[in-house]
Amino acid sequence: MAVFTPVSLDDLTPWIDQFPLGQPLALKGIASGIENSNFFLTTERGEFVLTIFENLSFEQLPFYLKLMHHLADRGVLVPAPIANDQGELIVALHGKPASIVTKLEGKSQMDPRPVHCAAVGAMLARMHLAAVDYPLVQPNLRGLDWWNDTTPQVLPFLDDSCAHLLRAEMHFQEAFAICDTYRQLQRGPVHADLFRNNVMFDGERLTGFFDFYFAGCDTWLFDVAVTVNDWCIDLDTGVLDTARVRAMLDAYHAVRPFTGAEQTAWQPMLRAAALRFWLSRLYDFHQPREAEMLTPHDPTHFERILRERIATPAPGLRG
Numbered sequence: 001m002a003v004f005t006p007v008s009l010d011d012l013t014p015w016i017d018q019f020p021l022g023q024p025l026a027l028k029g030i031a032s033g034i035e036n037s038n039f040f041l042t043t044e045r046g047e048f049v050l051t052i053f054e055n056l057s058f059e060q061l062p063f064y065l066k067l068m069h070h071l072a073d074r075g076v077l078v079p080a081p082i083a084n085d086q087g088e089l090i091v092a093l094h095g096k097p098a099s100i101v102t103k104l105e106g107k108s109q110m111d112p113r114p115v116h117c118a119a120v121g122a123m124l125a126r127m128h129l130a131a132v133d134y135p136l137v138q139p140n141l142r143g144l145d146w147w148n149d150t151t152p153q154v155l156p157f158l159d160d161s162c163a164h165l166l167r168a169e170m171h172f173q174e175a176f177a178i179c180d181t182y183r184q185l186q187r188g189p190v191h192a193d194l195f196r197n198n199v200m201f202d203g204e205r206l207t208g209f210f211d212f213y214f215a216g217c218d219t220w221l222f223d224v225a226v227t228v229n230d231w232c233i234d235l236d237t238g239v240l241d242t243a244r245v246r247a248m249l250d251a252y253h254a255v256r257p258f259t260g261a262e263q264t265a266w267q268p269m270l271r272a273a274a275l276r277f278w279l280s281r282l283y284d285f286h287q288p289r290e291a292e293m294l295t296p297h298d299p300t301h302f303e304r305i306l307r308e309r310i311a312t313p314a315p316g317l318r319g
């Protein structure tokens with residue numbers, strides 16, 4: 001959530017008249033994240049989040065905003081998009097697509113305990129099941145095709161050890177993606193970016209998932225692996241914390257039981273989830289875009305996680 005497109009209150013005042021939110025009172029850029037321009041917005045009607053989309057198009061965005069509506073209608077705790085007076089969820093601001101959503105209560109839990117991981121696991125399973133009948137389809141735009149496109153763009157910046165790791169893991173994941181086990185995995189809409197800073201808590205009570213703008217249709221197991229690789233690790237080493245892993249997986253399994261194919265695919269999928277974010281961080285670090293308040297994430301964090309997932313067997317999906 002960086003700021004690539006600055007917006008002032010003067011810019012916003014005439015634009016926001018089309019929304020049932022009253023006059024804008026305060027606007028503050030959000031520094032975390034690296035993909036869109038995001039702002040905390042206070043109006044006469046409450047607190048909201050304004051997003052200006054820097055990469056996603058007007059044609060792509062309905063998948064994300066309507067998915068949030070779909071999930072909210074089924075009891076999944078997510079921000080609610082606000083429609084304008086024409087019923088539109090996406091409206092141009094400074095020539096770019098923009099949306100307003102409700103702001104969740106609470107704060108991110110950056111030092112999670114097993115109780116927090118269990119709450120995330122259970123809600124993630126409920127989210128997967130709630131989206132089974134979601135009618136729109138859009139692939140995960142940061143999936144294997146994007147990995148193949150991005151790899152040659154970052155390889156020139158890598159030393160021999162990292163270049164070898166990247167080539168070898170891409171070869172492994174391409175082979176895995178065409179195997180029978182992979183084809184048997186359960187699929188549907190996934191969040192695909194459910195890191196600690198994209199979940200809100202009030203104490204031990206989970207108050208919502210947000211930032212769905214990497215969502216797409218992929219394997220549910222990939223979503224679980226992305227989440228475990230952030231919530232259940234020692235941040236300095238990438239080593240999995242067994243107690244947190246067990247809490248998250250057991251809570252997920254109690255809502256949506258894992259399949260045999262998923263058990264077989266678990267270790268490769270943890271590697272895939274680490275590779276996806278190593279690649280994106282490499283790209284953002286070596287091919288940066290200009291933005292206010294932007295600090296690219298350190299790519300070596302997910303390099304460590306990938307090496308650890310290759311070297312060390314993870315706790316199984318079912319204890």
